[in-house]
Amino acid sequence: MKFRFAGPLLAVSLALFGFGPAQAETELTIAHNLSPSSHYSAGAKAMAADLAERSGGKFKLVESYGGSLGGERELTEGTQIGTIDLVITSTGPIGNFVPDTLILDIPFLFSSYDQAHAVLDGPIGQALLEKFPEHGLKALAWTENGFRNLTNNVRPVKEPADVAGLKVRTMENDIHMEAFRTLGMLPTPMAFTELFTALEQGTVDGQENPIGVILSANFADVQKYLSLTQHVYSPSIILIAPAVWNDLSEEEQGWFLESAKVGSEAVRKKVREDADNGVAILRDKGMQVIEQVDTAAFQDALKPAFDKFAEQFGKDNIEAIRDYKP
Ligand code: EAX
DSSP: OTTTTHHHHHHHHHHHTTOSTTSOOEEEEEEOSSOTTSHHHHHHHHHHHHHHHHTTTSEEEEEEOTTTTOOHHHHHHHHHHTSSSEEEEESTTGGGTOGGGGGGGSTTOOOSHHHHHHHHHSHHHHHHHTTGGGGTOEEEEEEEEEEEEEEESSOOOOSGGGGTTOEEEEOSOHHHHHHHHHTTOEEEEOOGGGHHHHHHHTSSSEEEEOHHHHHHTTGGGTOOEEEEEEEEEEEEEEEEOHHHHTTSOHHHHHHHHHHHHHHHHHHHHHHHHHHHHHHHHHHHTTOEEEOOOOHHHHHHHTHHHHHHHHHHHOHHHHHHHHTOOO
8 A cells, every 4th residue: 555656756756856767848939831631841841750750759840830929930039039930931932031142042943853952962061051040040951942833813924925024923032023023013011821811812923932831832723824934943941049059968959950961851851852743733623734834935035033142143153053963
């Protein structure tokens, strides 16, 4: 009888003194603005599972999806001031915080997923990650959003003449806006969280995003034409609030870096699956898909923008990415 309560008592006292499984699980939010069926969600789940295992249950990541904590600019600001713990975001707004990353947003800079991964995971990508702390941010790993494609409700787009005068939502990104203006479009910067409604109400004619985003955000419900323009590669990144990062021990920081890599790989895998299978699904949902896009003509038409970018970033720096060989 005497020892009947020893088990529970022991558990309670171990918990009080910070031992055993009851030891504080630290719950951290990982936020993004896509749906639970998206590549970011696949990454958040994979990172959460890996981190839980690696840390023996010490860190629990709780996913916040659908932009419920804000658009990508707000999420990024949230990590800066410490109101949001972790974020997966495209580079859309990132250049407004870390200007050096804008070079990655140049259209037709990357020609394949493999090239993009080699650049981002190699010394160029690493050097860019190291710029984040100067701007009050901490980046754990590059990951992916994918090659972007144009959708609209006005006409099938095959060549530059077809986009003249189209009012197209862009990310809050100066490089994208400059390129779109050069093509004769009317770029309208807007947070992704407002985009579905803007398309539905006709505030804008179109938008551009990777297949996985078009799919998971149900844009087929509000957009008629999909042109496989692949006009720009869209990287994404996993951020952690410096306030959280600086509180971690070196060993714990190592866990987060490793888990972010696992998350990043899961995102990339899903991006590829969606790119491979998604077009057929979007066609089934009623989109008219234009596969034969005159890429060379779009590249020619962008020449004045490319000249500006060469001046802004340095021709050599752009070529170092375009011609990168691991
Ligand atoms: O990061 O804003 C955008 O169009 C992004 O591609 C989307 O939010 C996923």
